[in-house]
Every structure is written in structure tokens, then in C-alpha cells.
Amino acid sequence: MKNFRLMAIAALVLVALASCHKTDYIQVIPQESSCVVSANIAKMATDGDLANSNLMGVVNQYMGLITAGDAKQQFQHYVDNPADLGIDFTQPVYFFMAGDITGVTMRVADDDDVEKFVQMLNNQGLCSNVQTVDGVKLTQFLDDIVFAYNAHTMLMLANVSGSLVQTRQIAAQLMKQDKASSFVETEAYDEMDDLSDRDIVAYTNGAALSGELLESVKSLLPTGIRPVDIELFSSVEFKKGKAVLTAEIEGKSQTAQKLIDEGNKNFHKIEGRYLEPQEGFAVWMAMGVEGSWLLEHLKQNPQAKQTLLMLERAIDVEAIIRSVDGDVAITLSKDFDTEKGLAGADFMLMANVENTDFLRDVDYWQKTMKQYGVSMSRTKGNDYVLKASDYSLNWGVDGKDVYFASAKMFAANATAQRSQLLSSRAKEIKKSQVYVYMDLESLLKHARTGNPALDHVVSQLKAFVLKSKSSNSVEFSLELKDDSQNFLKAVL
Numbered sequence: 508m509k510n511f512r513l514m515a516i517a518a519l520v521l522v523a524l525a526s527c528h529k530t531d532y533i534q535v536i537p538q539e540s541s542c543v544v545s546a547n548i549a550k551m552a553t554d555g556d557l558a559n560s561n562l563m564g565v566v567n568q569y570m571g572l573i574t575a576g577d578a579k580q581q582f583q584h585y586v587d588n589p590a591d592l593g594i595d596f597t598q599p600v601y602f603f604m605a606g607d608i609t610g611v612t613m614r615v616a617d618d619d620d621v622e623k624f625v626q627m628l629n630n631q632g633l634c635s636n637v638q639t640v641d642g643v644k645l646t647q648f649l650d651d652i653v654f655a656y657n658a659h660t661m662l663m664l665a666n667v668s669g670s671l672v673q674t675r676q677i678a679a680q681l682m683k684q685d686k687a688s689s690f691v692e693t694e695a696y697d698e699m700d701d702l703s704d705r706d707i708v709a710y711t712n713g714a715a716l717s718g719e720l721l722e723s724v725k726s727l728l729p730t731g732i733r734p735v736d737i738e739l740f741s742s743v744e745f746k747k748g749k750a751v752l753t754a755e756i757e758g759k760s761q762t763a764q765k766l767i768d769e770g771n772k773n774f775h776k777i778e779g780r781y782l783e784p785q786e787g788f789a790v791w792m793a794m795g796v797e798g799s800w801l802l803e804h805l806k807q808n809p810q811a812k813q814t815l816l817m818l819e820r821a822i823d824v825e826a827i828i829r830s831v832d833g834d835v836a837i838t839l840s841k842d843f844d845t846e847k848g849l850a851g852a853d854f855m856l857m858a859n860v861e862n863t864d865f866l867r868d869v870d871y872w873q874k875t876m877k878q879y880g881v882s883m884s885r886t887k888g889n890d891y892v893l894k895a896s897d898y899s900l901n902w903g904v905d906g907k908d909v910y911f912a913s914a915k916m917f918a919a920n921a922t923a924q925r926s927q928l929l930s931s932r933a934k935e936i937k938k939s940q941v942y943v944y945m946d947l948e949s950l951l952k953h954a955r956t957g958n959p960a961l962d963h964v965v966s967q968l969k970a971f972v973l974k975s976k977s978s979n980s981v982e983f984s985l986e987l988k989d990d991s992q993n994f995l996k997a998v999l
Contacts (some may be wrong), residue, residue: 509996510740511996514640516726520738521786525930530661531659531660531663532598532601532614532659532690533601533611533612533689533690533691534661534684534685534686534690534691534714535610535611535612535662535681535682535684535689536605536612536681536689536690536691536695537602537603537605537608537681537684537688537689537690538688538689538690538692538881538991539605539606540603540604540605540714540893541600541604541605541606541688541711541712541715542602542603542604542686542709542710542712543601543603543604543690543695543696543699543709543710544601544602544603544707544708544709545599545600545601545602545699545703545707545708545709546599546601546707547599547604547705547706547707548596548599548600548708549596549597550706551706551745551995552596552620553726554706554745554993554995554996555993555994555995555996555999556993556996557995557999558587559962560592560996560999561569561887561963561999562632564782579629581862585624586623587626590616591620591624592620592621592624593615593616593618593619593620593621593622593623593624593626593661594613594614594615594616594621594661595613595614595615595616595618595764595845597704598613598614599708600612600613602741602756603690604715607666607668607669608664608665608666608667608674608677609661609665609666609667610662610663610664610681611663611665612660612661612662612782613660613661614659614660614661614742615656615657615658616661617737617895618656618657618658621656621661622644624879625637625646625656625952626642626656627644628648633648633649634646634647634648634649634654635647640679641679641683641974642657643655643656643657643678643679643682643683644656644657644701645679647671647675647826647895648663649946650665651665651671651674652665652673653671653675653678655675655678655679655681655682657682660682662678662681664677664678664681669871673868685816688847694737695710695712695738695740696710697711698740699740702742705742705743705744706742706743706744706745707742707743708740708741708742709739709740709742710739711738711741712735712737712738712739712740712742712759713733713734713735713736713737713738713739714788715757726948732758732763732766732767735755735759735836736758736759736760736762736763737756737758737759737763738756738757738758739754739755739756739759739984740754740755741753741754741755741759743770745992745993745994745995745996746988746993747991747992748924748986748988748989748990748991748992748994749984749985749986749987749990749994750984750985750994751982751983751984752982752984753980753981753982753983754980754981754982754983755980755981756979756980757979759819767978767979770979771978771979772797772941773796773797773798773800773801773804773943773978774795774797774977775796775797775934775940776795776903776937776938776939776940777793777794777795777832777937777939777940777942778795778834778836778859778937779833779933779937779943779971780833780834780835780836780857780859780908781793781836781857782929782930782933782936783925783926783927783929783930784836784838784855784925784926784929784979785838785840785855785916785919785924785925785926786923786924786925787840787919787923787926788839788840788841788926788943788946789835789838789839789840789841789842789945789946789949789950790837790839790943790945790946790950791929791943791944792836792837792840792941792942792943792944793834793835793836793837793936793941793942794834794835794836794940794941794942795833795834795835795940796831796940797831797832798828798830798831798860799829799831800830800836801828801831802825802828802829805828818845819896820876820879820881821872821879821881821883821893822872822883822893822902823868823872823875824877826865826868827860827909828893830860830861830862830863830864830865830909831859831860831861831909832859832860832861833858833859833860833861833907834857834858834859834860835856835857836856836857836858837854837855837856837857837859837917838854838856839852839853839854840852840853840854840915840916840948841946841950847965851916852913853913854911854912854913854916854919855910855911855912855913855917855920856910856912857908857909857910857912858909858910858925859907859908860904860907860908860910861869861907863889863907863909866889866904869883869891879895880895880896880962881893882894882895883895886901886903887906888903889903889905890903891903892914899914900912900913900914901913901914901917913946928944929944932944935974938976939974940975940976940977940978941973941974941975941981942972942973942974942975943971943972943973944970944971945970945971945972946969946970946971947965947968947970947971947985948968948969948970949989951968961975963998964998967987967988967989967997967998968985968986968988969986969987969988970984970985970986971984971985971986972984972986
């Protein structure tokens with residue numbers, strides 16, 4: 508029994524040590540960090556065969572331009588043998604932002620090797636002499652980046668507003684920071700750790716969002732939630748045949764989370780009513796949605812709002828949208844011009860409506876629209892053609908489905924073959940509330956950027972897919988023409 512207790516205690520000590528070694532280099536990350544990203548560098552390098560990639564060829568080419576002699580040989584050695592840097596790349600590399608501070612932290616495998624690498628940088632005039640403060644070694648790289656390292660952690664730190672002296676002080680403090688004061692002790696870290704099998708994992712709080720990303724997130728949020736009230740967790744996986752990015756918004760307070768949960772009530776799973784678009788389509792998007800919510804969000808988009816105002820002169824399009832309760836799907840043809848937008852595209856929009864009460868006002872619409880230079884004629888039953896100057900739009904009701912279509916798309920609809928491309932995706936589509944499929948192979952067929960590396964990437968792409976199972980989560984996929992290759996290996 509005594510021996511058993513000793514073994515049990517020893518086991519607990521080993522577990523504690525293992526846990527410490529897993530997070531000790533991460534606990535330099537401040538608890539108040541607004542953005543934290545982890546990257547499994549070794550896994551991505553192996554899966555993508557980075558050593559034999561075109562990217563590595565470019566790196567070697569540029570290194571040959573900026574270095575020569577012994578320096579070139581030394582740098583080349585580290586490129587070929589990254590383990591000799593003294594960094595344990597089998598552990599994730601972490602990038603973080605906290606206020607004006609930006610940092611990168613890595614797990615040290617051998618501090619003697621780190622010392623040799625820093626000395627080489629010093630010999631090349633790229634960093635200053637190393638100073639030791641309370642067991643932490645400090646140097647500065649390229650005048651404004653501080654390197655701090657010890658037996659288990661390498662920290663690189665930059666401060667956009669502070670002096671170099673302040674940055675060194677902050678780096679030294681972070682290297683001594685206890686676990687209780689670090690990001691490791693937050694729920695956000697726990698959620699990131701749950702996703703640690705992904706290649707890249709990121710946490711961002713709403714206060715750190717800016718620009719287009721902020722606007723995109725705001726458009727997904729229910730009314731009443733501010734960006735500062737939410738957290739965004741995302742990840743990237745490079746798989747065979749595709750790269751997958753996921754993102755999920757969570758409320759930082761019970762009130763915010765409650766509003767997010769209530770927002771899901773406006774969406775429901777796609778029924779699959781319009782799963783067979785016309786053959787030769789370029790873009791197909793479907794969602795299961797309640798019309799009043801859809802109308803509210805369309806009005807928040809300037810381009811959509813303008814389209815609504817134009818249609819409103821002819822028909823009460825708001826009344827039609829409010830009646831929507833079910834699947835909505837739009838199909839764009841392969842000659843879709845992204846610069847002209849929807850108004851200049853061949854398209855077919857279908858929507859399931861809960862009632863067709865709006866049809867009783869058709870005669871009134873026909874009488875009032877003339878003052879705006881618009882006319883509408885009935886072709887048969889509840890099918891109509893709207894005409895304004897040189898543009899015509901077909902719309903109508905077929906049972907419980909309302910449709911809007913360009914003249915060309917409408918004319919082809921009766922005779923065109925139906926695409927079976929989405930049939931194999933039916934299950935995943937019906938599990939989603941929003942689903943978008945873009946045929947990149949046709950849309951980017953003649954695209955040329957002038958950059959050979961980027962053109963190579965474009966040439967490998969087959970499709971872009973977006974799917975969302977809730978109003979606060981989304982998954983994006985870039986699919987390759989060759990689904991047997993790892994995505995990174997194919998594009999790099």
C-alpha cells in the first residue's frame with residue numbers, strides 16, 4: 508500500500524510537470540489580450556511538404572540576394588534545420604495583441620541553441636548584445652523588436668507607442684508573469700485548447716475588431732448587441748482537397764448570449780426545395796429564413812436597400828418579402844459580372860412564402876407604376892413581366908413559391924437541364940441554415956493577377972463553399988480540383 512501511494516504521488520507530480528511544460532511558455536500572454544492566435548507550424552510544414560515547396564524556393568532565392576558568404580551558409584543551415592534554432596515547433600506558436608503590445612511566444616527546446624542563433628544575429632549586426640535581468644536574457648532585434656528568452660520560453664515583443672526601454676521592461680515582466688495573471692487562466696484559452704487539433708486557432712474579442720471584419724460581424728449580430736459584448740473564435744484546417752475556416756460568435760455576458768440565441772429563431776434548416784439549379788450555374792445560395800428578419804437586414808445593406816427602393820416604385824416588394832417563411836435560393840449564371848452586381852446579372856431567385864395575399868394588390872401596382880416609367884404585364888396566371896427602360900424582370904407565383912428572374916434566365920428555365928452538382932451535398936445543405944456554393948473554376952477561369960505564385964494558387968481552386976448551422980457560426984471552405992492533395996501542398 509505504501510509503495511502504491513508513493514507511485515500515485517510520483518504520477519501526480521509527473522502529470523503536474525507535464526501540464527506546466529505545456530503552458531509555461533504560454534503564460535507570458537497577458538490575461539487582457541484582445542487577440543490570440545496559435546499555429547501548429549510543424550504539422551503544417553509536414554502536411555504541406557514545405558521543405559520541397561515553391562515557397563521555400565522563393566525564400567532561398569531572396570536569401571541569396573540579401574546574404575553572402577558565411578552569413579548565407581549560416582542562414583541556410585537554419586532554414587534546412589529549423590530544430591537547430593532551439594525552438595520546439597511541435598508545440599504551437601502563439602501570436603497575441605494586448606493594447607499597443609504585439610508579441611509572439613514559442614516553446615524553447617534548447618536554450619543553448621537559442622543562444623547560438625542570437626549570437627549569429629549579433630555577429631551580423633541584426634541584434635544588440637544580450638543582457639541578463641533576473642534570469643531573463645534580453646536583446647533587441649532590428650532596433651524595435653525585443654527578444655526575451657530563458658530555458659523554456661522565447662518571447663518577441665513590439666510596442667507601437669512605447670519606447671524601447673518600456674518594451675524591454677514589459678518583456679521582462681511578462682517572462683516572470685505567474686499563471687494566475689495570464690491568458691492561460693481564461694475561459695477563452697480553454698475554448699482555444701479544445702480546438703488545438705486544428706492548424707490555426709484564433710480568439711478575438713469584439714473590442715479588437717476593426718474595418719471590414721467588424722462590419723461583417725456586426726451584420727451577423729442581433730439588434731441590441733455591440734461588438735464589445737462578443738467574442739469570436741475561429742480556426743483553420745488544411746485538409747486533403749480543401750482548406751476549412753470556421754468562426755463562431757459568443758456572448759461575453761448572459762444578456763448578449765441570450766440575444767444571440769434569440770437571433771437563431773429567425774433562421775431554420777434549409778428544406779432543400781431548390782436543390783437543382785439550372786445547369787451551368789456559377790453561384791447558388793440558399794437559406795431557411797423568416798421574411799421580416801430578412802427585410803430588416805436587407806435594408807442595412809446600401810446596395811440592397813437601393814434595389815428595394817427601385818422595385819418599390821412598381822410593386823410592394825416589402826410585402827412579398829415579409830410573407831417569406833421557408834427556403835430562399837438565388838442562382839447566378841456563369842457569365843455573372845461581379846462589377847455589375849445583381850442588377851446586371853442573369854439570375855433566378857426563388858422563395859417559399861407562407862401566403863400570397865400580396866397578389867390582391869397587383870391591379871393597383873399596375874396603375875400606379877406608370878408615373879415612374881415602369882410597366883407590368885401578365886403573361887399567364889400569376890406570372891408577370893416588369894419593364895423599365897431597357898431592363899425587364901420576370902416575377903410571379905407558382906403555388907407557394909415566389910420567383911424573380913432576369914429575362915434570359917426565365918426563358919431558359921423551362922428547357923434548361925438541372926445541375927446534379929449539389930445532389931451529393933444535399934445532406935450537409937439540409938443541416939445548414941445558410942449555404943453558398945461558388946464555382947471558382949468557371950468564375951476565375953480567365954483570371955490573371957500577374958503574380959505567378961498567386962496565379963498558381965488560383966489555378967488549383969475548384970469551389971468556395973460557405974455553410975452556417977446557426978446565426979452566430981459559419982464555416983468557409985476553399986476546395987481544390989484535385990481532392991487527393993493536402994491543400995497547403997497543392998498551393999505552396
